[in-house]
Amino acid sequence: MLTDFGFILLYFIIGFVFVGIGILTAAVLRPSHPNPIKNSTYECGEEPMGGAWIKFNIRFYVLALIFLLFDVEVVFLLPWAVVYKQLGWFAFIEMIVFVVILLAGLAYVWAKGDLSWERPRPYIPSLRDLVVPKKD
């Protein structure tokens, strides 16, 4: 006997096969005349400067870490919400303790400034500053 999850898996397969058929049909129908200029990376008509696989802002990683913590929190809250009325005040207080611990984490991140996108650039002294003293 197929469960609901079995049907969802079958539906997934049908969906992806449908998308695959779309890609294949397009591959048969479309023309293909590649040339080096057409296949170069698009940079508004300029010659591309270097690749794009570079180091990017560390803040995206921090954000992903915070997200992971709170997403797990949301997943724990879902079953709690479903049986809330049966458990009563006990469940309510338990969950407040759990959420407050996580909120302390959010407050910490907030105070550290990881949630604000605009941050002043830290001052890094360089040799040039020693030779040519800053005006201010």
Add this chain to the structure above:
Amino acid sequence: MNEILWLLLIFGIKAIIIISFVMLCAAAFVYLERKISAVIQNRIGPNRVGPFGLLQPFADVLKLFLKEDIVPKNANRFYHSLAPIITLGVAFSVFAIIPFASYLKIGDRVIHMGIAPNINIGFLFVLAMTSVGVYGITLAGWSSNNKYSLLGGLRSAAQMISYELAMGLAVISILLMSQDLTLTGIVEAQKGLKWNIFLQPLAFIIFLTSSFAETNRSPFDLPEAEPELVGGYNTEYSGMKFGMFFLAEYANMAAASAIISLLFLGGWNFPFIYEWLGFANGSVELVLVQLLVFLAKMLFMVFFFIWTRWSIPRFRYDQLMNLGWKILLPLGLLNILVTGIILMYI
């Protein structure tokens, strides 16, 4: 054995109907978007292909099929091709758990109007699928090996994970009201006029805002902000692969409107008309009326999405992050707290 064949047959029919429905929705919404934006901007909009330009989206898709597929030589070919497949496939799969009406009774066989609307994880499935959707866009951004694409993909990933939290928190207060995780149960809990939009207005606002961000629609369309990022994550896509991102965007919009109508607008519930019509449970007439009510609500939400896009300018990125983390997340927690306390006293 015979039973399994019957189930598979019914499933096959439902799956084909739902997939064609999603594709048709995407095509219709492209047309609606162009026509409504034309009305808002005092233009005429598409009017050449077919009556009132109704065949325009089909002509567009046909054109995309015939266009050359350009893959930049520095791109990672495998992930470059995989990304649109993931994005559109995920957009389809959300519809697996959406109930379009209650149920149909033929003989002693109960047919649910959806692939698996009574699945026990219910809304968790929607959250999971939207998370997988992030992969498609991030992979597209990274694999193109283009600076605009990379930035667009990163922005999109950060934006979608930030607003997913607020979305989840808004849903938890709905679950507190319904005490049921399945979407059918949530709809049944809103019988008559007990719609969650009236009982949980704050959750509705949070959820609505987050679904705009989740579907990358304006005013949260920073991943494809034209003035700064050319086309965002789909800069290096052309032909049908671009078309898949395009269709996925509208399929996601359809899914978001369907879920908003189920969670907040009472799904197929409508005051008085069912008592007035008096159809039996499980009859074809009842299912048809429910389907019409549900589709009308969904269409209204789609109109709302389009209306907002052409009325409100784009946010700045820091404003977007502030709204998600510093306003919507605490508000969502506060809403759960207040709902919990009130539920204890009634």
